[in-house]
Amino acid sequence: MKRFFPSTALRVFSAAAFALAAGALPLASHAAALDAPLTCNESGHQFIADLAGQQLIDPKPTRVESNSINAFSPAQGADLSAYGFHVFAVVGYEKDDPMFRVGDGEPVARSAYGVVVFGSESKVRHAVTTGGxxxxxxxxxxFITAIFCKRS
Structure with missing residues (x-):
């Protein structure tokens, strides 16, 4: 039975890490920080339309909640963040807007949008507050937290 010596294992690991990093380089061009829109100065339509227009999210919702919140997936290759946390879902809704599907319950608000990130509530709250x-x-x-803006 053959054994990997530490130097061989290190070379294999280094080659694999380099290949992964080189493959990830094109993804960096699709990185976007969403801190500015999460100051809640936009409408749900503007937030979602801007991200869809930049091809950072799939324009078709992957899920619609009963409260009409539409969930959108980041586009393949898009690296979205909010206050330093990785975004894995984008959400939004705007009343009477054909961009959004309506759920079977009472809408959460006239207009709402936000993101869902990996991070504890306390750490995300601190980052949002510190970021203004x-x-x-x-x-x-x-370890899954929503950052959410809504207008009545």
Missing amino acids: GTAIVHRVAP
């Missing part, structure tokens, strides 16, 4: 954000920070699950 006014968004609602809401725990979704352990």
Whole structure:
């Protein structure tokens, strides 16, 4: 049975890491920080339309909640962040806007938008507050937190 010596294992690991990093380079051109829009100065339509127009999200919602919140996936190759946290879902809704599908319950607000990130509620809340954000920070699950803006 053959053994990997530390130097061989290191070379294999280094080659794999280099290949992954080189493959990720084109993705960097699709990186976007969403801190500015999460100061809650936009409408749900503007937030989602801007991201779809930049091809940072799939323009078709992957899920619609009963409260009419539409969930959108980041586009392949898009690296979205909010206050330093990785965004894995973008959400939004605007009443009477054909861009959004309507759920079977009462809409959450006339206009709403935000993101869902990997991070604890306390750390995300601290980052949003420190960054001057006014968004609602809401725990979704352990280490999954929503950063959310809404207008009545």
